[in-house]
Amino acid sequence: MLPEAAAAVAQALRLPYVAIELDDATAPDAGTARVATHGTESPVALRLTLVHQGEEIGALVVAARAPDETLSAADLRLLRDVARHIAQAAAGVRLSLALLRSQEHAVAVRAEERRRLARDLHDGVGPVLTGATWTLQAATTTLRTNPDATHDLLNTALVHIGQGAEDLRRISMGLRSPVDQLGLREAVLAYTDRVSLAVHTELPEQIPRLAAAVEEAAYWILVEAVANVLRHAEATNCWVRLEMGDVLEVSVADDGRGLPPRMRPGVGVSSMRERAAEIGGSCEIRPRSTGGTELIARLPVSLPGVQDADLADQGAV
Template sequence: MLSRWLSGFFGLNDDFVRPVPGRSWRTDWIIAAVLSLVSVATLMYMRDLSSEMLDYLPVVPSCVAILVAGVLITFRRRFPIGVLLLASGAHFVIVGVALPAVASIGGMQVLYFLGIYTAMAYARNRQSLALGVGLVLFAMVVWLVAADSYARATAPDEFQPTLWYYFGTTVLNFAYFGAAIWLGRQAWLQAKAASELATSRDLVRDQGARLAEQAVVAERLRIARDLHDSVAHHISLIGVQTAAARRTMGSHPEVAAQAMLEVESMSREAVSELRGMLGSLRDVPDEGNGARTIDGLAALADESSVNGLLVSYQLVGEPAEAQTITPMQAGQLLRIAQEAVTNIRRHSTASEARIVVRLGRSIEMEITDNGRPVLSAPGTGLGQVGIRERVAALGGTVELGPRSTVGYRVRVTLPRRIES
């Protein structure tokens, strides 16, 4: 029951990845700078407020601690889990032990709060997020227990903490960490709902376009049937009139002439109807030509660069050589690339993917990414089976597997065949 609740709370089995806004580092830099400046101002104010604080708030170490926290928070949306562990975890504990008065400054508390909130709101790998939050909370508990034990051992008997002290400490920490985690999770859920709504809108639009295309196809089939019936009707009548003219040509030439006039009239009528019907079919939009050429991969890269995944396309070789790729090869390469990009989006934490086509003695396509596998993402493995079957049908070879550094690679090699 607990594991199921944790899975649902952190979204461990959810493949949604919240995209990071463009140029987000600018906003984060400004926020971190403002909070750091407020913390330094508070530090100097507390030093001037009481001479007893001079020993607890040394200027240089305190300013360095504040500056380090501000720099870490600047990268909070780029590396949310790393900032969670370094800023809201390690930095909080180290500064809390060495300079507890600095860690308690309001501006610093907001910086630590942002580290936890941003990790819950933007982390791509939810399993690592749950582990990181657990480590931070465990470190906080250990630090609080150790600090309390030290305070009780060194404080005079008349200043020993009471039950209300422990109650207040517990409530404050629950409110602090609970609010950061809950608000971050709500932000992630809202972004997920907005993404699902946008996906639903795209699906409705695509279905509407597909229904419109099906209606056009149905209308063209109706026209084709009408065309068949019309041509068959006129050809049959022409055959009847021609036979009558042949039989009466010697004995009744005037009847034969009349029959030939009927043949001429029906021929013209048939040609007129044929032109009219074919004219309605002639203005057909050029659908999917890019899917039958290598240029379809560039369009695929542009269409797939959404929801936090940037897909780039590169053609290595002479552009003229790309025109020698057969439509069958181009179509299969496009389908393989589509399957590879879909697998990257579903089964990894990648933020970037590359599609590279190299033209030489053979046709080589390589799709790579910079992500790590999401083990909890559902999958049947049929996508890779389909890739292997497509490549085998064209007499090529395929390599599927993780890269030596980070990410995954799909490499397809096809023999060159120039279409005559």
């Protein structure tokens, strides 16, 4: 899509070189990269910022027709109009690239987690339970001939089994998030209670059990949004709201200094948008009419492949 847009601009205006640059949505500090070019690279005559929904996401770069020629007013008007359209297409491309990298990262993280879990089970729980098995086998041989020795062996086996149970509990807790342990509502309350800011919560009295991916996305989007308020907003108050309907709506608002005229999204903003997009949701950041900023994430309440029966076994949040 973007190479075709660069070629169309170059051919329409007879420009020797046109390029489209995009910020990396997964690493905003990494700067921009030229993702589409047409023609032979020449000295840049004009760089137009690509802006989508108030955010700078890249640039349209063009060269003049000749070294001593400047772009006319008509050229500039056309290029500015074209840049607006390219920005819309570029935003979709940028999100697709970010989702691809996010999926690659998720695969890598899952593989590392499986490796860590296998190592913990092999090096920790495995030897402990093997020791308990050997001790019990030894106890069976002394059961009739030496009751005192059998008693000592059984006590040793119980110690091994208790240690194995504790190791399994530790591994299990390491795999569980606050949402998994407390439920979405209680996890949000537990987090907001620790925040050093006046946080006003509006939560349903009961939230039905949702797919784990939805609950995790809602919780971590909310946590990141509140963290952004603490880091950047210079706010006095923060309002956190969860609303159940056809979708799960997560809202985090503040009374801080608001958004800059042109916002360059950081890692936190990109992460929130990726979390929402990965499960088919959306995430929007906008100024509040009364001052400050508001984040609204809309997440699906059900996911394909997750059956109601799978959730019913988990109980209510």
